[in-house]
Amino acid sequence: MSPRPPADALARAAGHGVHRLALPTPFAVGLVNTYLIEDDPLTLLDSGPNSGTALDALETALAARGHRVEDLGLIVISHQHMDHLGLVSILARRSGAEVAALDALAPWAARYAEGMEADDAFANSVMTEHGIPQDIRLALLAVSQSYRHWGAASTVTRPLADGCDLTLRDRTLRVLHRPGHSPSDTIFHDVQRRIVLGADHLIERISSNPLISRPLDAPLDADPPPARPHALVSYLASLRATREMDDVDIILPGHGDPVTDHVELIDERLRMHDRRADKIHRLLAERPLTAYEVAQELWGNVAVTQAYLTLSEVLGHADLLVADGRVVEQRDGEVVRFAAAQGRGE
Numbered sequence: 001m002s003p004r005p006p007a008d009a010l011a012r013a014a015g016h017g018v019h020r021l022a023l024p025t026p027f028a029v030g031l032v033n034t035y036l037i038e039d040d041p042l043t044l045l046d047s048g049p050n051s052g053t054a055l056d057a058l059e060t061a062l063a064a065r066g067h068r069v070e071d072l073g074l075i076v077i078s079h080q081h082m083d084h085l086g087l088v089s090i091l092a093r094r095s096g097a098e099v100a101a102l103d104a105l106a107p108w109a110a111r112y113a114e115g116m117e118a119d120d121a122f123a124n125s126v127m128t129e130h131g132i133p134q135d136i137r138l139a140l141l142a143v144s145q146s147y148r149h150w151g152a153a154s155t156v157t158r159p160l161a162d163g164c165d166l167t168l169r170d171r172t173l174r175v176l177h178r179p180g181h182s183p184s185d186t187i188f189h190d191v192q193r194r195i196v197l198g199a200d201h202l203i204e205r206i207s208s209n210p211l212i213s214r215p216l217d218a219p220l221d222a223d224p225p226p227a228r229p230h231a232l233v234s235y236l237a238s239l240r241a242t243r244e245m246d247d248v249d250i251i252l253p254g255h256g257d258p259v260t261d262h263v264e265l266i267d268e269r270l271r272m273h274d275r276r277a278d279k280i281h282r283l284l285a286e287r288p289l290t291a292y293e294v295a296q297e298l299w300g301n302v303a304v305t306q307a308y309l310t311l312s313e314v315l316g317h318a319d320l321l322v323a324d325g326r327v328v329e330q331r332d333g334e335v336v337r338f339a340a341a342q343g344r345g346e
């Protein structure tokens with residue numbers, strides 16, 4: 001079957017009662033897609049950020065379909081990022097809606113502020129270990145703190161286990177944990193209609209940066225900080241699992257237009273990650289480098305707000321190279337360098 005143009009895919013989803021409501025965010029990514037599912041209960045996947053502007057846009061979009069916030073019966077959270085869950089608590093309070101999310105995300109969502117604080121401390125330790133200078137770390141911390149109020153704590157009343165079914169009157173959504181972009185990424189598969197609500201797991205126009213995030217099950221006050229997860233390794237495993245799904249025509253993402261040929265897009269992403277790993281391997285074959293030095297070689301001095309993204313990107317590929325035996329990690333005091341493995345020159 002040839003891929004459908006995005007407008008067709010949206011129209012087809014709408015024909016099944018799934019409507020994209022795109023809301024403004026203050027972030028570089030632009031709009032975030034929430035999805036209204038006209039079923040019983042009336043269901044909203046993701047909420048937009050915690051802002052009056054987003055709430056206003058959501059109310060207008062709901063009204064255009066003849067609904068109010070107060071009509072919502074179920075709010076589903078796809079993952080822990082603030083542009084997806086920021087308004088959940090306000091919407092749940094006003095509507096009395098149940099809030100469903102992956103079970104592992106529930107404790108984090110309940111203690112959002114402490115979770116973000118611990119995430120910042122974790123990010124700081126990762127940045128220190130991988131060579132990011134203190135002035136950049138402090139600037140990034142300030143940025144993170146200024147962003148924090150775009151999210152908010154929310155109470156998950158219906159925790160969902162990976163692999164379980166979320167059943168509405170007219171449809172069943174299979175709940176699938178697909179960690180990588182964030183530790184809590186969850187996609188919702190309507191097997192019967194061959195539609196997936198995919199959030200940020202797979203986005204057409206941007207590769208979903210696998211951010212290095214504090215593990216969801218780590219204690220908030222863990223000292224020393226928890227081990228760094230191998231986010232890109234998890235992400236590629238998640239992508240491969242999604243690639244194997246042959247009962248999918250449309251993936252409705254958290255940003256931008258629907259994905260109508262997920263196998264082709266995933267293959268393209270896998271090739272892109274292979275090429276980037278090769279490029280990093282070539283740099284490391286010249287001399288050992290910290291992840292920060294690799295990022296500078298690849299992208300120069302990026303904006304402060306991008307420093308953690310690019311670090312995560314390099315660390316992800318370094319993890320892949322280490323797993324393949326092509327690169328080794330060398331610890332020098334508190335700093336880690338990566339070096340090409342001996343005898344594996346290519």
Ligand SMILES: [Zn+2]
Pocket residue numbers: 079081181182200
């Ligand atoms: Zn996200």
